Amino acid sequence: MPMDARDIEKLILEALPDARIEIRDLAGDGDHYAATVISEAFRGKSRVQQHQMVYAALKGEMGGELHALALQTSAPE
Template sequence: MAMDAIEIETLIKTALPDAHVEIRDLAGDGDHYAAVVISEAFRGKTRVQQHQMVYDALKGQMGGELHALALQTSAPDV
């Protein structure tokens, strides 16, 4: 069973309440998404740490219900 964009956004915003999240379905199949996530929680973190925070927010769905997620993460511009 595939995930929908709203479910992905909800999981991310639950873990990172201040996040600005944009989700795009890349293939129209509910399995391949691209996400832009901007959160103050990312400030001072490496890109790997930022992506891990997003993967943690997805509660183990990566590789299961969610096959692929291309991530762009950053802290907000000051």
């Protein structure tokens, strides 16, 4: 069963309440998304650490309901 973009956003916001999030459904199938996540929590962290934080927020949905998520992450400017 595909995952809704609102559910992805909700999970990320639970872990990163200050995050600004933009999610795009790349294939229209609810399985392939691109997300831009901007959060102060990312400041001083490597890109890998930032992505790990987002994947942790998704609570194991990657590879299950959510097949692919292309991430762009950063701290606010």
